[in-house]
Amino acid sequence: MTTLITNIGSLLTNDPELGTLTDAAIVLDGDQVAWVGAAAAAPDADERVDAEARAVIPGFVDSHSHMVFGGDRTAEFNARMSGKPYTAGGIRTTVAATRASSDEALERNLRRFIGEMLRQGTTTVEVKSGYGLTVEDEARALRIAAAHTPETTYLGAHVVAPEFADDPAAYVDLVTGPMLDACAPYARYVDVFCERGAFDGDQARAVLTAGAARGLTPRVHANQLTEGPGVQLAVELGAASADHCTHLSDADVKALADAHATTVATLLPGAEFSTRAVYPDARRLIDAGATVALSTDCNPGSSFTSSMPFCIAVAVRDMGMTPDEAVVAATLGGARALRRTDVGHLAVGARADLVLLDAPSHVHLAYRPGVPLVSAVWQGGARVC
Numbered sequence: 001m002t003t004l005i006t007n008i009g010s011l012l013t014n015d016p017e018l019g020t021l022t023d024a025a026i027v028l029d030g031d032q033v034a035w036v037g038a039a040a041a042a043p044d045a046d047e048r049v050d051a052e053a054r055a056v057i058p059g060f061v062d063s064h065s066h067m068v069f070g071g072d073r074t075a076e077f078n079a080r081m082s083g084k085p086y087t088a089g090g091i092r093t094t095v096a097a098t099r100a101s102s103d104e105a106l107e108r109n110l111r112r113f114i115g116e117m118l119r120q121g122t123t124t125v126e127v128k129s130g131y132g133l134t135v136e137d138e139a140r141a142l143r144i145a146a147a148h149t150p151e152t153t154y155l156g157a158h159v160v161a162p163e164f165a166d167d168p169a170a171y172v173d174l175v176t177g178p179m180l181d182a183c184a185p186y187a188r189y190v191d192v193f194c195e196r197g198a199f200d201g202d203q204a205r206a207v208l209t210a211g212a213a214r215g216l217t218p219r220v221h222a223n224q225l226t227e228g229p230g231v232q233l234a235v236e237l238g239a240a241s242a243d244h245c246t247h248l249s250d251a252d253v254k255a256l257a258d259a260h261a262t263t264v265a266t267l268l269p270g271a272e273f274s275t276r277a278v279y280p281d282a283r284r285l286i287d288a289g290a291t292v293a294l295s296t297d298c299n300p301g302s303s304f305t306s307s308m309p310f311c312i313a314v315a316v317r318d319m320g321m322t323p324d325e326a327v328v329a330a331t332l333g334g335a336r337a338l339r340r341t342d343v344g345h346l347a348v349g350a351r352a353d354l355v356l357l358d359a360p361s362h363v364h365l366a367y368r369p370g371v372p373l374v375s376a377v378w379q380g381g382a383r384v385c
């Protein structure tokens with residue numbers, strides 16, 4: 001089954017040779033892109049779609065989310081936005097609700113968010129564990145996630161489990177021992193929240209090296225709330241990404257620039273938006289030469305958005321990115337953060353994941369914030385929205 005999408009006003013390929021094409025067409029064959037070029041030269045196909053001079057982009061690659069959870073945190077958000085002090089219930093509130101949820105309820109929730117993402121153009125998504133914090137609950141979260149995406153991340157080291165509040169070292173032993181054994185079969189990556197109040201540099205190193213020894217690729221929640229060792233550790237261990245990167249020293253920026261081919265700086269503006277915090281400085285990272293990705297961080301506490309277009313608009317408005325840079329970061333950047341070469345771009349042989357926008361250009365994703373511009377979505381060559 002082949003599909004020709006033609007009369008494309010603007011086709012963002014993210015391919016260094018093709019660039020952005022006008023008056024373009026693309027042919028999908030099975031789950032791959034089979035042809036890209038000028039509409040006038042396009043071959044025939046079984047099915048023909050007229051893009052009506054609108055824009056086509058690669059499907060978004062959302063490389064950081066926490067979508068296996070129970071309950072929500074509406075009251076906490078409402079209190080925070082009402083200027084009231086809120087207690088450090090935080091992640092632990094969601095841990096309790098997640099442990100109390102049935103497998104079916106967790107899966108229903110995950111499906112709902114993946115569906116939301118698809119309708120907003122996200123065709124690849126990473127999902128983390130981290131709201132179970134017991135051997136059984138972490139393995140359960142990853143088993144459920146792995147049924148819906150190959151991009152799963154073991155985050156037993158999200159926070160110290162409440163049962164281990166007085167003995168964090170014992171919790172790190174659990175995370176690097178029996179919990180890792182139970183989770184590794186369902187995970188591709190290992191992650192740790194390296195932050196004051198979560199895990200320090202030594203603990204984070206122990207978690208990441210134990211995961212790497214089991215074949216999991218490291219990624220790090222780094223430098224979100226304060227400057228700390230997270231970014232340097234990510235770079236030193238060859239992590240696929242250092243995520244958040246909100247508070248960076250000059251040495252951190254240089255380390256990410258030097259590691260641009262290995263470790264992606266993944267920026268998560270939904271977190272700063274939802275906590276009224278200062279945004280990361282994307283301009284500083286890009287100008288230094290770092291590879292940057294944008295992602296939603298979709299989670300019930302600090303960033304309850306599933307929308308990549310929203311993140312693009314914020315990144316352009318408040319983080320110094322150009323519209324081109326933001327859309328590339330949300331597609332190719334995310335693919336690089338997941339070490340995927342088949343998604344995030346549109347060239348012959350790439351996976352046929354693409355989005356038709358109700359706009360003449362991908363710039364409209366930032367130019368028209370909050371407007372539902374996703375008109376159609378193909379995932380693996382099949383039209384899904």
Ligand SMILES: [Zn+2]
Pocket residue numbers: 064065066221297
């Ligand atoms: Zn996160």
